[in-house]
Amino acid sequence: MSTGNDQPGWTPPARPVPPGWAPQQPPSGWVPGSNNPATQSGTQQWSPGVLSPPTPKPGVIPLRPLGVGEILDGAISSIRAQPRIMLGLSAVVAVFTQLLIVPLTWLLLRDTGDLALGIDQPVSPDEQLAFTASAVSAAGIQILVTLLAALLLTGILTVVVSRAVLGQEISAGQAWTQARPRLPALLGVTGLVILIELGVVVLSVGPGILLAALGAPTPLVVLAFVLGVPAALGAAVYLYVSFALAPPAIVLERRGVRASLRRSRELVKGAWWRTFAILLLVNVIAQILAGILSVPFTVLTLVVTFLTGGEDSINPYEILPLLVTALGAIVASAVAWPFTAVSTALLYVDRRIRREALDLELARAAGVTLPTVDVPAGPPPAR
Numbered sequence: 001m002s003t004g005n006d007q008p009g010w011t012p013p014a015r016p017v018p019p020g021w022a023p024q025q026p027p028s029g030w031v032p033g034s035n036n037p038a039t040q041s042g043t044q045q046w047s048p049g050v051l052s053p054p055t056p057k058p059g060v061i062p063l064r065p066l067g068v069g070e071i072l073d074g075a076i077s078s079i080r081a082q083p084r085i086m087l088g089l090s091a092v093v094a095v096f097t098q099l100l101i102v103p104l105t106w107l108l109l110r111d112t113g114d115l116a117l118g119i120d121q122p123v124s125p126d127e128q129l130a131f132t133a134s135a136v137s138a139a140g141i142q143i144l145v146t147l148l149a150a151l152l153l154t155g156i157l158t159v160v161v162s163r164a165v166l167g168q169e170i171s172a173g174q175a176w177t178q179a180r181p182r183l184p185a186l187l188g189v190t191g192l193v194i195l196i197e198l199g200v201v202v203l204s205v206g207p208g209i210l211l212a213a214l215g216a217p218t219p220l221v222v223l224a225f226v227l228g229v230p231a232a233l234g235a236a237v238y239l240y241v242s243f244a245l246a247p248p249a250i251v252l253e254r255r256g257v258r259a260s261l262r263r264s265r266e267l268v269k270g271a272w273w274r275t276f277a278i279l280l281l282v283n284v285i286a287q288i289l290a291g292i293l294s295v296p297f298t299v300l301t302l303v304v305t306f307l308t309g310g311e312d313s314i315n316p317y318e319i320l321p322l323l324v325t326a327l328g329a330i331v332a333s334a335v336a337w338p339f340t341a342v343s344t345a346l347l348y349v350d351r352r353i354r355r356e357a358l359d360l361e362l363a364r365a366a367g368v369t370l371p372t373v374d375v376p377a378g379p380p381p382a383r
Contacts, residue, residue, distance in 0.1 A: 003037040024310075031146070058366040059167035065357040068278055072285070075342040078164045085160055085172045086338045090153055094333035097149045098326035101142050102319075108134040109317040149333075151186045155179035155339045158251040161345040166366045185250045188257040193243050197236050204232035241276045242268050248348035267351040275347065282343040289339065290332035296329025 022285075055062040060077040061070060079086040159175040208224035243265040247254050255263055268275050301324045305316045352358040363370045 005031045005034050011212050025241065032226050043303045047147070055371065056363065056366070056368040058368050059165045059348070060112075061162075061163075063164055063353075063366070063370060065354050065359075066346065071278060071346045071350060072282070072342055073179060074283075075339055078161055078346075079338055081164055082160060082169060085170075086157065086342070087157065087334050089172055091330060092335035093149045093153055094330040094337070097312065097333070098330055100145050102322050102326045104141050104320055106319055107140045110319075148187075149172070149334065150341070151190055152183065153337050154247045154344070155182055155186050155251050157168045157338055157341045158248050158345045160341050161349075162252055165346075165349060165362060182251045182254065185255070185257055185260065186247055189243075189250060189260055192257055192261070193239070193246075197239060200235040200239065201232045204228040204235065235277070241272060241279060244268070244275065244279055244344060244346045245351065248345050252348075267348065268353065271354075273349065275351075278347055279344070282340055286336040286340045289338040293335060294317055294328045295331045297331070301328070303327050329354055354364060360365045 055064045057063070060081060061074040107222070129250070156172070156175045156179045156316065159178045160170055163170045205228045208221055209229050211221045211224050242265050243261055245267050246260040249263040249267075250257075251258040253260075253263065301316065301321050304324050305318070305321045306320055308315075308320050316325075353362075359370065
């Protein structure tokens with residue numbers, strides 16, 4: 001297994017000690033989208049109407065190109081197979097996240113509850129500016145801490161998924177040992193992607209802001225924003241999808257920051273829209289799950305806010321309402337985070353099966369035999 005930052009390194013885990021998963025060249029005659037290598041002669045007999053044997057499924061997914069439903073089912077099966085490490089570890093990370101977020105939010109916003117709810121007397125521009133600055137700071141801290149926590153989980157859970165695909169289990173300590181050296185690269189790729197996204201936004205929306213600051217005619221400013229905002233949004237989504245598979249490549253192939261971004265674009269190439277649709281569906285499902293799990297805590301937060309507020313003051317940023325909100329965030333994150341991380345890792349596996357015949361390597365590592373089906377050397381005969 002290569003240990004260089006830009007060297008591939010993920011080969012399917014072989015029993016008993018798994019190396020990394022390194023990209024392998026498809027066998028000669030391999031047909032993308034199938035799991036059947038061509039024969040040595042290269043001449044196969046096409047057999048119409050013959051059903052192929054079932055694909056082996058040593059772990060959470062069958063060893064063949066995956067459908068959308070199989071990716072989602074594989075994510076759920078992975079969580080159910082090892083709930084202690086999937087849900088338990090996610091909950092632990094979420095607890096530490098909230099231990100950072102709650103005190104900082106309380107310090108920044110504890111005196112702005114009435115202003116936030118809009119029930120106070122008219123405020124001065126200075127007070128409104130101070131509240132906005134505090135709210136933006138609190139939101140920024142929450143996003144940063146959450147992002148770092150999600151990255152940590154992505155690294156660890158990707159290692160777990162690489163074993164679950166083969167029907168093997170791994171302890172949290174073993175997963176952490178394998179993922180820990182890759183955390184700097186995960187942080188680096190996240191920072192680089194954020195900088196790229198910010199650069200795209202500045203280039204797209206900046207002209208409109210500059211024109212407004214210089215007092216340009218209103219129609220010209222509006223036109224700049226009408227053109228710039230959709231361009232920024234489209235470019236941001238395109239880059240997000242193109243780079244979405246970089247974290248699994250960092251952890252499983254032991255690639256460096258820039259190499260992982262190139263690797264992700266290579267895997268997504270030719271299937272951008274499918275990748276986009278799957279990622280969108282995964283994130284929508286995760287948000288729905290998180291929202292459903294958060295509803296009881298949201299209601300309880302409102303009740304606690306009213307009960308702890310004074311006659312003329314209702315403050316959702318008092319410590320008790322914040323603690324109830326944090327409890328809801330922990331429960332929601334413990335389910336949503338692993339679902340998203342595992343689904344992304346399985347999407348990575350699917351792309352490599354389709355492009356590189358990774359199913360053949362996985363089958364050898366799992367000790368199973370893939371069914372062989374004759375692949376026609378030319379077009380099928382006329383029927």
